[in-house]
Amino acid sequence: MTKVAVVTGSSSGIGFETSLLLARNQFKTYATMRNLNKSTELLEIAAKENIPLKVIPLDVNDDASVDNAFDTILNENQRIDVLVNNAGFDMFGSLEELTIDEIRAQFETNFFGVVRTTKAVIPTMRKQGSGVIITVSSIGGRVGLVPFNTPYHASKFALEGFTESLRHELAEFGVKAILIEPGGVKTNFVDNIKTAKNYNPTDSPYAKTMQKIFEGIGPIMADASPPGEVARVILSAINSNVPNVRYPVGKDAESVLKARSELSDNEMERWIRESYTDKKGFVRKSA
Numbered sequence: 001m002t003k004v005a006v007v008t009g010s011s012s013g014i015g016f017e018t019s020l021l022l023a024r025n026q027f028k029t030y031a032t033m034r035n036l037n038k039s040t041e042l043l044e045i046a047a048k049e050n051i052p053l054k055v056i057p058l059d060v061n062d063d064a065s066v067d068n069a070f071d072t073i074l075n076e077n078q079r080i081d082v083l084v085n086n087a088g089f090d091m092f093g094s095l096e097e098l099t100i101d102e103i104r105a106q107f108e109t110n111f112f113g114v115v116r117t118t119k120a121v122i123p124t125m126r127k128q129g130s131g132v133i134i135t136v137s138s139i140g141g142r143v144g145l146v147p148f149n150t151p152y153h154a155s156k157f158a159l160e161g162f163t164e165s166l167r168h169e170l171a172e173f174g175v176k177a178i179l180i181e182p183g184g185v186k187t188n189f190v191d192n193i194k195t196a197k198n199y200n201p202t203d204s205p206y207a208k209t210m211q212k213i214f215e216g217i218g219p220i221m222a223d224a225s226p227p228g229e230v231a232r233v234i235l236s237a238i239n240s241n242v243p244n245v246r247y248p249v250g251k252d253a254e255s256v257l258k259a260r261s262e263l264s265d266n267e268m269e270r271w272i273r274e275s276y277t278d279k280k281g282f283v284r285k286s287a
Contacts, residue, residue: 002052004077005238006030006070008060008117009087011038013187014136017231018084020045023053025235027082030073032058060087060113070120079128082238083121085114085135091151093196094206102196103151110155114162122170131175132238135163136230137246139183139253143260145272145282147213148206160246167245178237179246183253183282184224216276223283225250252282 005022009015010031019031023046031042031053039055046053058069073080091098091106114135125131140146141156160179167177201207230249237243248257259271275282 002026002028003081004028004030004073004079005082005084006032006073006080006117006121007084007086008032008058008113010042010055011035014182014185014227014230014234015084015086016042017227018086018234019053020051021228021231021235022082022084022238023051024049026052028052028077029054030069031055032069034059058117060116061108063116066116066120070117074124080121080124080131082132083117083134084234085117085133087113088136088155089194090149091194091196092148093199094148094204094210095150097196097198097204097206098151099197102194106151107155107158110152111158111162114159118166122175125175126170126173129174132243133166133170133175133177134180134234134237135159135178136180136182136234137163139181139248139250139256141179141181143256143268143272145256147273147276148210164245176243178243180230180234180237181246181248181253182225182230183248183250183256184221185227185230185250186221186224187227213276216279219279219281220252220275223250223252223281225252255283 005027007015007019007022007029010019011033019029019042023029029052033039033055034057036055036057042053043055056069056072057065059065088110091102118133121131121133137159138156140149140153141160144153146153163177163179170177233247233249237247248254259268263271274280
């Protein structure tokens with residue numbers, strides 16, 4: 001039996017690599033994205049390699065779009081075996097300068113987008129008695145790492161609690177819910193970070209500190225994982241008979257979790273700030 005997989009946010013980065021990897025492993029893969037104009041490279045690779053990959057539109061912020069996409073997939077296959085919740089973005093700015101609408105937009109995609117797609121797939125997986133729901137969270141869903149990133153961290157922390165609780169609901173039906181927690185990933189995610197509209201570097205009281213943070217991101221991203229590494233962890237989790245609840249990905253993610261287990265709250269805060277301001281990165285050389 002050919003297994004059917006759905007991946008959100010497939011136009012680039014983790015979603016792009018995951019869609020290709022699943023299709024290369026003979027999952028009938030639906031790579032979804034808001035803008036099909038961004039699908040050219042993905043489709044060219046799929047055609048060249050003759051792998052079972054199809055691109056369809058899906059906007060995780062839109063109820064009708066989600067319903068239409070899953071109706072199409074179910075009409076064509078009568079089953080869905082894997083959902084990879086990957087779509088998301090980052091909102092950067094001080095809480096004081098972020099608007100409520102900007103914070104809501106962060107949650108609309110990163111959290112409620114996952115809720116929409118997960119709700120859409122549960123009835124099918126429950127009735128078929130099997131399924132895997134992968135949600136790409138972040139190591140920033142375990143530890144508040146990035147200053148001026150409060151909405152992003154809050155949305156990822158929300159996904160962690162959401163998934164932990166969901167596992168209890170779905171266990172009796174053979175449906176697995178799993179968290180993937182990358183550290184830094186070498187994608188265009190950073191380039192796509194949105195900044196608070198009210199932030200003005202010429203007069204913001206946070207401008208000096210924010211500049212230090214931006215300058216410190218470079219060394220941190222030097223230790224970042226390629227998106228293909230995250231995709232391989234996702235595939236391994238899908239194929240596991242007894243998967244873990246969560247899978248940290250990357251040396252920086254492992255280092256952060258080790259620090260969290262070894263340091264006090266105050267020591268952890270100091271280490272995080274030094275990682276940016278002293279441009280040390282998150283990989284502890286002594287770890």
